[in-house]
Amino acid sequence: MSEHPKDGRFRDKPPEAYRDPDLNPYLKLHREFGRPALTAGDAAAIGHGWATEFGRAAPLHVEIGAGNGFFLSGMSAAHPEQDWLGLEIRFKRVVQTARKLVAAGVSNARVARYDGRQLDDLLAQGSVAGLYINHPDPWPKDRHAKNRLFHPDFVDACARWLAPGARLRLKTDFVGHIEALTALTDGRPLAVVGRSDHIERDGAPWGEDDVVTNYQGKFDRRGLPVYALWVARDG
Numbered sequence: 001m002s003e004h005p006k007d008g009r010f011r012d013k014p015p016e017a018y019r020d021p022d023l024n025p026y027l028k029l030h031r032e033f034g035r036p037a038l039t040a041g042d043a044a045a046i047g048h049g050w051a052t053e054f055g056r057a058a059p060l061h062v063e064i065g066a067g068n069g070f071f072l073s074g075m076s077a078a079h080p081e082q083d084w085l086g087l088e089i090r091f092k093r094v095v096q097t098a099r100k101l102v103a104a105g106v107s108n109a110r111v112a113r114y115d116g117r118q119l120d121d122l123l124a125q126g127s128v129a130g131l132y133i134n135h136p137d138p139w140p141k142d143r144h145a146k147n148r149l150f151h152p153d154f155v156d157a158c159a160r161w162l163a164p165g166a167r168l169r170l171k172t173d174f175v176g177h178i179e180a181l182t183a184l185t186d187g188r189p190l191a192v193v194g195r196s197d198h199i200e201r202d203g204a205p206w207g208e209d210d211v212v213t214n215y216q217g218k219f220d221r222r223g224l225p226v227y228a229l230w231v232a233r234d235g
């Protein structure tokens, strides 16, 4: 059974569909963790019902590719008035992020194992108050370009999910992502409202309300640039 059926809906594979389901202990751990971790099935069952899941109607902020969870736990702790949803495709990182959310003691965040490119099941049109993409995999070699996140369909989807006037923040060590997203705003209801070519040196266009991610820290420590792009959905 595929996790990417043709209808564009991401789903868990049942444990018996793996040749050796015990090979990755995080497969079981992520299933048994419970809130704040969500399996793909849990997330799909919530669907667009995030207000019900969080027990209130609050602005929904979404991070794609939560990694180890530094950003999601830090931002959700800093903004108790907002609800936060992190998406992460790797079992281990879902568990690591969920552990960070528990350690931070936040009740306004969840992390779901889901493909960040296939979020229409989870995100209603215009439902997202802020979208955050931190260090998406770079795939710098030309022959891997098809794996890069910023394709027309994905950027169309971002424009669909964002509420009018809401913003997308991209941080990346790969300037190719900045160039691709900038080019893809053309002809879409999106506009670049800020850019930085070295966040540590020049600051980010959105100012201080930010958390240094695990990958960002690695580049900062080596004195290498981390780029930022700030994109607004037309109001």
Ligand SMILES: C[S@@+](CC[C@H](N)C(=O)[O-])C[C@H]1O[C@@H](n2cnc3c(N)ncnc32)[C@H](O)[C@@H]1O
Pocket (backbone or CB within 6 Å): 064, 065, 066, 067, 068, 087, 088, 089, 090, 093, 114, 115, 116, 117, 133, 134, 135, 136, 137, 213, 214, 215, 216
């Ligand atoms: C380079 S890491 C960056 C992690 C974190 N955002 C940071 O800045 O430290 C990219 C992350 O995106 C996740 N990822 C890659 N493709 C994804 C997808 N289609 N949906 C959700 N997460 C994805 C990877 O598993 C990985 O955790």
